[in-house]
């Protein structure tokens with residue numbers, strides 16, 4: 001089987017429209033609508049990661065705020081194209097986004113995510129990552145609920161919320177640093193397929209990589 005070669009990198013500011021088109025072209029009931037400004041904020045701060053095959057976006061995932069100046073961020077909007085599902089790309093996106101939060105927002109900001117309980121694939125990955133139920137989420141998590149097409153009369157939100165303990169953030173960053181030592185990650189699926197993911201992320205090089213290593217070793221700031 002041919003080995004696909006893909007590149008993981010932050011979306012560039014001039015790719016905002018292209019990224020939006022990628023989501024519009026791949027509607028999914030588990031991806032909640034979000035104002036374009038929120039996508040742009042994530043892109044502008046280097047926290048919207050894309051996986052590209054040449055110039056084509058084949059997967060994407062971002063880090064969002066619930067509201068300004070809150071000590072919480074939300075990892076959200078992960079979409080992996082059908083043909084490359086089952087290779088563990090959602091975990092790669094988790095790890096790289098967690099590393100970006102440690103560097104850009106700092107280790108004391110709480111990392112959260114939201115998953116619809118009917119989304120078995122995503123729940124499995126979220127649990128494996130070490131997320132724990134966030135039973136009393138802040139009110140701001142529901143700010144986009146009134147507009148949500150999946151809203152039900154029984155629940156404020158169709159998703160359940162999860163928080164990542166800081167030791168799990170260290171594990172995630174540690175795995176990412178180990179996996180990207182050579183600059184690429186090799187992923188396999190159960191059918192024997194292989195994907196090679198070249199990492200072109202500034203956070204995984206030079207001083208930023210050193211800072212991530214410091215976090216893994218217990219430093220905080």
Ligand SMILES: CC(C)(COP(=O)(O)OP(=O)(O)OC[C@H]1O[C@@H](n2cnc3c(N)ncnc32)[C@H](O)[C@@H]1OP(=O)(O)O)[C@@H](O)C(=O)NCCC(=O)NCCS
Pocket residue numbers: 028030031077078079080081082084085086087088089090091114115116119121122124125
């Ligand atoms: C959820 C999603 C991001 C998972 O991406 P992924 O990179 O395929 O995730 P993984 O490879 O880690 O797979 C997670 C589990 O689902 C299975 N899986 C997911 N999609 C699969 C597919 N199309 N074929 C085979 N297995 C699949 C994997 O085998 C794995 O289970 P396992 O641990 O028992 O092997 C992807 O299915 C997707 O984009 N879904 C639509 C949007 C969505 O739900 N986003 C998440 C919102 S919270």
